[in-house]
Amino acid sequence: xxxxxxxxxxxxxxxxxxxxxxxxxxxxxxxxxxxxxxxxxxxxxxxxxxxxxxxxxxxxxxxxxxxxxxxxxxxxxxxxxxxxxxxxxxxxxxxxxxxxxxxxxxxxxxxxxxxxxxxxxxxxxxxxxxxxxxxxxxxxxxxxxxxxxxxxxxxxxxxxxxxxxxxxxxxxxxxxxxxxxxxxxxxxxxxxxxxxxxxxxxxxx
Amino acid sequence: xxxxxxxxxxxxxxxxxxxxxxxxxxxxxxxxxxxxxxxxxxxxxxxxxxxxxxxxxxxxxxxxxxxxxxxxxxxxxxxxxxxxxxxxxxxxxxxxxxxxxxxxxxxxxxxxxxxxxxxxxxxxxxxxxxxxxxxxxxxxxxxxxxxxxxxxxxxxxxxxxxxxxxxxxxxxxxxxxxxxxxxxxxxxxxxxxxxxxxxxxxxxxxxxxxxxxxxxxxxxxxxxxxxxxxxxxxx
Numbered sequence: 001x002x003x004x005x006x007x008x009x010x011x012x013x014x015x016x017x018x019x020x021x022x023x024x025x026x027x028x029x030x031x032x033x034x035x036x037x038x039x040x041x042x043x044x045x046x047x048x049x050x051x052x053x054x055x056x057x058x059x060x061x062x063x064x065x066x067x068x069x070x071x072x073x074x075x076x077x078x079x080x081x082x083x084x085x086x087x088x089x090x091x092x093x094x095x096x097x098x099x100x101x102x103x104x105x106x107x108x109x110x111x112x113x114x115x116x117x118x119x120x121x122x123x124x125x126x127x128x129x130x131x132x133x134x135x136x137x138x139x140x141x142x143x144x145x146x147x148x149x150x151x152x153x154x155x156x157x158x159x160x161x162x163x164x165x166x167x168x169x170x171x172x173x174x175x176x177x178x179x180x181x182x183x184x185x186x187x188x189x190x191x192x193x194x195x196x197x198x199x200x201x202x203x204x205x
Numbered sequence: 206x207x208x209x210x211x212x213x214x215x216x217x218x219x220x221x222x223x224x225x226x227x228x229x230x231x232x233x234x235x236x237x238x239x240x241x242x243x244x245x246x247x248x249x250x251x252x253x254x255x256x257x258x259x260x261x262x263x264x265x266x267x268x269x270x271x272x273x274x275x276x277x278x279x280x281x282x283x284x285x286x287x288x289x290x291x292x293x294x295x296x297x298x299x300x301x302x303x304x305x306x307x308x309x310x311x312x313x314x315x316x317x318x319x320x321x322x323x324x325x326x327x328x329x330x331x332x333x334x335x336x337x338x339x340x341x342x343x344x345x346x347x348x349x350x351x352x353x354x355x356x357x358x359x360x361x362x363x364x365x366x367x368x369x370x371x372x373x374x375x376x377x378x379x380x381x382x383x384x385x386x387x388x389x390x391x392x393x394x395x396x397x398x399x400x401x402x403x404x405x406x407x408x409x410x411x412x413x414x415x416x417x418x419x420x421x422x423x424x425x426x427x428x429x430x431x432x433x434x435x436x437x438x439x440x
Contacts, residue, residue: 035279042274046267054266055258068266072273079274083282090245097252105220144257151254165221166251172216173223191215191247198250 027092028085035083042079049093053100060104060169070107074100101166108169150200158193161186214240218247228327228402235401236376236393236422283367283398327402328362331355340413340434344368348397350432352413361407363415368397371417378422380430381405382412393422411437 027048033041053074057067077099085095151159157179164175165186176186197203210233216222217230234240331337334355341351341364348368354361363379371377371394379391381403391403391413403413414433416426 035282037279039271039274043267043271046270050262050267050270051259052255054262055260056255058260059255059258064263068263068269071262071266072270075270076273076277080277080280082279084280090249094249094252097255098248101251102220140257140259143253147253147256162219162254165216165219166254170221171223171226172213172221175221187212187216187221190219190221191212194215194218194247194250197253198246201250201253203246203250203253 027096028087031078031082031085031092034079042075042082045078045092046075049096052093053096056097057100057104059167060101061107066107067104070100070104074103077103105169146201150197153200154193154196155189157181158189158196161189162193162197165190211237211240214243215247218244219251224327229404232392232401232404235399236395236420238395327358327360328353328400330358331360331362331402334358338439340436340438342432342434344432350415352403352434352436354407354410354436356408359408360402361410361413362400362402363392363394363413364400365394365397365415370397371395374420375417376420376422377415377431378418378426379403380412380414380416380426381407381410382414382436384409384411386411388412388414388426390422390424393418411435 027045030041030045030048034045050071053071054067057070057074058064061067061070074096078096085092089095151162154162160179161172161175164170164178165172168175170178172187172190173183175190176183179186181189210230213222213226213230217227217234222230234244331353334357336357337353337355339351339353341349343349349364349366350368351364352361353364365377377394377397379394379401380388381391382388383406389405391405391407392401394401394415407413412433412435414426414430416428416430418427
């Protein structure tokens, strides 16, 4: 049940060429060049990652103007911190998306956004945006199905807890309130859900 | 560490925690290799969830992002891991009492588990408070340590830069000195580059220090401090 179905898959193989040997595609080496002030490398890093970052930011903040600000903030951090990126702690793509997500969540938690997202969460939460039309649409569709299948392997509470936390930007305490489970239960469900997803997707950290 | 704090790893990886929980969990995370691995794996897993969400950003965003970058200088890299490793034995041996002279250290350091976002973390609130005071010291083998406290925020954080990881099987443990001069644990760090919000009553503390302790930390210091600051002396 928890054995990796497709082991060996990782973010590495999912649209983020972390160390392909290709000087343009290798995100970590682009970051090294950014650290030396190489704006062309920064542009290439943006080109390789922005569709993914944009999709995530937009899904969390649900507003194009705010998603733009999230990306501007996040990429500025990438530029400033590029020399301090440590590949031993994970891939460059994962690093970027972690920064983007944090920035997006900070934004939706600001008071002015909070009333809106509560009303719209249920309407939108399960609608994934159209696959990237410029990328390889077929591959994206396959990936999307794989992720949907993995999510389908979670219990209902686990899936909702993970999605509310990740896409909704809610704290685990807020998730407990929304799902009407005791405070303290939601964080366990989130963790259990992530463990199962990780093992099903065969993610290597 | 309690079971409870480990259970926050999933919520932490998804940013589903409050700022205070984040500070608390990061104190734990700094000394817990298991949670570090788990958080790394969870973050990579969460990123898989974005596979279906790719979409082209507005065309003019690229120019804005590049223009933003042009106005900012990239931060210099921290010391290489290799150099840090070489320095380690010397540092451990040099666990001598150092009294802070106190200079205004405001270096930005890389916080390994916390992306440096614009939103104010507890440490940032301290850093930017009007009454923030920093005590810092240069270690004999290089590297700096400092503590920054704001009485209005009611918090303090420790900063280590260029110091090197704690020796194998050991952690850096932080201490607060209470008004009765006793020392109480205030957090664990394994990295020698980073910052940590101190746990405990920082408002009334009269001192703060760091020692090398066996993994998991100690309830009282077992070695001489690598650095110790007398917080009664104005910085």
